[in-house]
Amino acid sequence: MVESNSDNEGKSFESGAPIPQGHIEGANISHGEPIEEVDHASEGSEPELTGCGGSACCDPRQPTYRFSSLIFMCLLGFGSYFCYDSPASLQDQIKDDMGVNTVQFASLYSLYSWPNVVLSFVGGFLIDRVFGIRMGAILFSSIVTVSQFVYAIGAFVNQFWIMQLGRFIFGVGGESLAVAQNTYAVSWFKGKELNAVFGLTLSMARVGSTVNFLLMGPIYAAVDVFDEEYKALGVSALVASSTCIISLLCAIILGILDKRRSSVLRLNTAESGEKVKITDVLTFPLSFWLISVICVTYYVAVFPFIGLAKVFFMRKFDFNESQANGVSSVVYILSAVVSPLMGLLVDITGRNIFWVFFAVLVSLGSHAVLAFTFLNPFVAMSILGLAYSLLASSLWPMVSLVIPEHQLGSAYGMMQSIQNLGLALISMLAGLIVDKKGYLLVEMFYMVWLCVALASTAVIWVVDNSGDGYLMMSPAKRKAFHADLEKKKVNKDPTAKVNEAYDANE
């Protein structure tokens, strides 16, 4: 179960984090939620921990250990979320100091986004197959850090192309880092508080972005002591890169924590021999592709919409610029606060598909209110924010419920790539519609996509209903379902015991 919510209007919107499982390949259960709490003491195969190593916060078997790692997991993505939006927060300064126009400025974002139409899939696959999660996280953190330095140097020497190069390198690392972050979340929290953890990482993405918008202006003003203003730009970018260093440190610490956890829990002993192949994507079930369709069609109606919403609020509702900015940011602020709670709700209730359906329907209603009424858009945007948080918490985990675990990396990578591609194309189309046909039609354009999302959800429901109905099960039913599955497996497969040990200790 995974959810990738690295939400990102920033990054490529939402990173459906690949969840490659280099070190957990043995856990090859179709409906991947482990579940049985096994008495650790009775396992007998784990070393006895004494002294400091045996204390709650140092014992990987204790929840405290898991929750302390959560801090580093959240901070792992902080640097990249912070830096992702740093051009936007200094837009005017960059345009003035570097002497670039709006189109050139926009390239700082497109150079990040377009490569990720492919790189998301490749990144997830590489973590899965080549680097493993620890090295992957450290590597991609390093790339992000280096890219931010390149970006800063570009500003400092007044060479815009170097800044663009920095952003391109950032794109190579940033999205894959989001993959790594989510991979960690899955491998540590699967079957426990995963939805809530993903909600929390989504919050951190928002916080990173918000802090960036709050800080970069003042930082630029504080370092603006040079005759050449582009140097101030370089120095502020350099200051921003300190957040990447923090994230890199977190990647290293997480690597150490994860290694200790693996060795204490003997996780790496399980090698099932399953090799992830690129061609695995061809074997993905219909439900997966439908989830990808929802992923594109739903997010279209959120992030590209928010990109256009500010002017829409100003023109239709006569808001001034700061009011319009305020209303536009409601979705972000709400998702930062509410996502973990929504994740918890889905953790407790299960029935992901119902929540997805509900969230899409409510979002459709919000858009209808925005399009066909003059009601204060604050109301519709707040509801949209809640619905978005709910969807993010229930949609991404569904992938891990329909795809075998050893293919999850490829699955999430593929889903994220589809999302990047779909959003890029549809955003361009939406921009064209606004310019040629206006906001009412673009709102209706979004609503049509939401209808497609709704229809896809209904089809998944029907497909699921025709099978075992797993997606509509409550957590208790899923536990029973897994227990049943495990029993059958133990009887048939001698390696399953290792899986069980892994699952239990997750």
Next chain:
Amino acid sequence: MTGPDVNLEIDWPKLTSHDAGAVYFDNLTGVNYTFGFAIPNMILFNDLNDTGKIDTIPEEYRLYVPMTDFMWKIKETFSSSQHEAGVLFETVEFRGEPMPNDTRILIEVVSHGFEGRNKVLPHLITTPDSAQFDIVLDHLILNLTGAQLHNDEITAISGFENPRWAMELVPFSMEDKDDVDEGYTYATFKSLDDEHSPGVFNVDEITTFLSRQTKHGGYLQWRPVSYLTSDRDINHSTFPNINHTFPSLEELDEPINKSLAFAVFGENLVRRMVSTKIIVSYGEPKDNFYTGSKYTTWTLAYGVGIPPEETFSTLVIIVISLGIGIPSLVFVVGGSFVGYRKCRDK
């Protein structure tokens, strides 16, 4: 508005000497209603506080440019269709001097014989009882004070650092000044649909007393948008600001005396008819003033009757139907399927 048996006569010698009555109808009893507007002056003003509005600008920061200072030529006429006729004027001289190639005012007047939309943004509604006026101030950098112009990088016009253009508009109607309680009133309406003028949801109107009371008066109708580029992109646009009170015009000053309106109505413009003076200033805060884009448009529909109302287009109605239809279908089909399965399982 006249019956079919009324002709418009022009006494050219009188017209060239700007005499009243130079233009007249040969059968006054056939004239049902008269409504129109004149443009006496363009006004260049220094928008000190960057508001886009002219009403608080002192006189010393305004420069009046009578429209009669321009020499006009007909650039194009359109009468190919039986349902559309129009003319496009272009300035060629200013105060006796040829104007630079790229400096010009373009005025287009088009009337349509059908209900539809003008082809040009903001695609105002056309009716057989109305015409449309479109003005473009293209690179209108005029030397009004004798100051040297440096065309390569113009940041000021005639010494004004924050230059904006405004335009005087004098609407007149044959409604009797003594009979109507109030003259013109302004109203703005918000529509949900901005399909025809992307990003502009308001429709503004000025109506005469009879238009409001009997639906047989005159009206001006426009979308509050002035495009700043020739491709009329909403992302590069500004706002036409208009005063909302319309005191009656009491005297005719110099440029109006030379207008076509005066040639038709003479002193009646102020004695008997309901006339007023509106100033339309183009701009809004932070749009970099006129020199930012050196291009401004404004389109105005004027006609007789009640102003046409915006309605949803067929496209919008189809999409709304689909929007409601698809989710409903999903509910019905999905619900039936699940219901069927449950019944079958039982």
